[in-house]
Amino acid sequence: MGRHADGYNNWRLSRELTIGLIAAVVVVGVVVWWMTARDETNRTHATASPCINGTLALPIQATDSPQLRDLLADYRGSDPVVRDYCVEPQLVSSGADAALMLASGPREITRAALGAVDRTPASDNWPVIFTTPVGIAHTADTEVSGADWPELANRGVVIPAGGNIYARAVAASALSDADADRGVDLLRADRTVTVEDAVADGSKLLAVTEDSTPDGYAFYSPDDLAVNxxxxxLTATDRVSEEQTRAAADLARYVSDHVAQKEPDDAQRQVLSTADIISERFAAVPEQSKGSVDAGTDTLVLLDTSTNMDTLVDGHRIAGHVARLLDPLMLSVGRAGGRVALWNYSSPLSPGVTRAWRDNVTFLDNSAGRNAAEVVKGFGTGGDPLTRSAVPAALGAASQHSAETGRPVRLVIITSGTADSIDDRAFRNALDSSDSEQIVPQIVHVGTAPVDPVLADWATSKGGTAFTADMTVPSMADSLQKAFGVARP
Known part of the structure; x- marks a missing residue:
């Protein structure tokens, strides 16, 4: 029987096949969407910052140097992250503000310096962050090749002051063949000679660190001595957070992993251990001054004891250097028949205390400077330098004493700067309120903070002086000596 056409072609897909094709298209679409979304998510994660909490400053107490800059650049390049903070190292001047401190020299001295600002190491593991070669800078016409330290000592090596005091102690130990007594004598002999002085004097052999080799000199290192x-x-305080101490620990771990922790050999160890002794002895003995001062010049010393005085110079706090340098100067005043008063100042640190200054030793003291020399060694540090609050008070006391005795008074102000809010005009008016012509103001500015221009201008306008000491012990010693009017024989 024949088939009849129904008017429709028979190319249609079956219902089942159509449904399957649609399902396949949907599945493919879902897969493509998922893969695209996944790739976008991965790209987002790859570019997103891991620093959810932002940037964390890591305060480090240290002196800037090329070696330190290179190390910190490498550390930053490792993209350090601690507790979802990106870590950013920054240098600070005070140990009170630091989460990490760099130091060289005997551990006992380092611990004492930390104790003076109430800081505690977080661990006994102190990794070497860099080493500094110690050797001899020599002129081109001076042959030193093959010479050892004792042989060079017989050729008149100068150990200039300034720079790293422990490195100088290492050089003194090597030059004295690890004789502590002789090494201390070598340091004292050159204690006021800077590198610039030695070069100007034509010295051909200088004991220096490699990075302080003067222009025109070459560096030679017998026995490859170096200072670590x-x-x-450090542990956390009310000024240093737990997060910052964790960042400090992270940097210490980075140093341990990336810096060679080389141990000295036996000969070097002997030199270094003797250098520890030399460094401690030299730091403990005040500068000896047998000079004289103007007879009858009573002196009031106003000493800044703020945290600014914690800044390290030659491996020790400025406060320690100043106390040691003041000792013989105040005794010199006493030997000349003058009386010595001693005040210190900073922002108040005790509850209920409102004054910025403390009159520790007054002009009533008749110990010829001995009590002031003893008291100055016991000062701690803390707070901010409220110089503009303290100076007028000290000036008033000096003026009153001068009026009572009819004698001149030397007002020696040792300051690290000004942090209080008294404006220039009010401060100048307070200084000018004393019309005594018998007061001789002598300003010695130390540290890295700016000089108070009003204070300096006032001192010079009254016939006094305003010295700004370089960040070296010889400069501080020279400035203080001039402020006291001491003439060395």
């Missing part, structure tokens, strides 16, 4: 600088993580 270590990184010391």
């Amino acid at each position: 600088t270590v990184a010391i993580p």
Whole structure:
């Protein structure tokens, strides 16, 4: 029987096949969407910052140097992250504000310096962050090749002051063949000679660190002696957060992993251990001054004891250097028949205290400077330098004493700067309120903070002086000596 056409072609897909094709298209679409979304998510994660909490400053107490800059650049390049903070190292001048401190020299001295600002190491593991070669800078016409330290000592090596005091102690130990007594004598002999002085005097052999070799000199290192600088993580305080101490520990771990922790050989160890002794002895003995002062010049010393005085110079706090340098100067005043008063100042640190200054030893003291020399060694540090609050008070006391005795008074102000809010005009008016012509103001500015221009201008306008000491012990010693009017024989 024949088939009849129904008017429709028979190319249609079956219902089942159509449904399957649609399902396949949907599945493919879902897969493509998922893969695209996944790739976008991965790209987002790859470019998103891991620093959810932002940037964390890591305060480090240290002196800037090329070696330190290179190390910190490498550390930053490792993209350090601690507790979802990106870590950013920054240098600070005070140990009170630091989460990490760099130091070289005997551990006992380092611990004492930390104790003076109420800081504690977070661990006993202090990794070496860099080493500084110690050797001889020599002129081109001076042959030193093959010579050892004792042989060079017989050729008149100068150990200039300034720079790293422990490195100088290492050089003194090597030159004295690890004789502590002789090494201390070598340091004292050159204690006021800077590198610039030695070069100007034509010295051909200088004991220096490699990075302080003067222009025109070459560096030679017998026995490859070097000074280690270590990184010391510190515990948290009310000024240093737990997160910052964790960042300090992270940097210490980075140093341990990336810096060779080389141990000295036996000969070097002997030199370094003797250098520890030399460094401690030299730091403990005040500068000896047998000079004289103007007879009858009573002196009031106003000493800044703020945290600015914690800044390290030659491996020790400025406060320690100043106390040691003041000792013989105040005794010199006493030997000349003058009386010595001693005040210190900073922002108040005790509850209920409102004054910025403390009159520790007054002009009533008749110990010829001995009590002031003893008291100055016991000062701690803390707070801010409220110089503009303290100076008028000290000036008033000096003026009153001068009026009572009819004698001149030397007002020696040792300051690290000004942090209080008294404006220039009010401060100048307070200074000018004393019309005594018998007061001789002598300003010695130390540290890295700016000089108070009003204070300096007032001192010079009254016939006094305003010295700004360089960040070296010889400069501080010279400035203080001039402020006291001491003439060395």
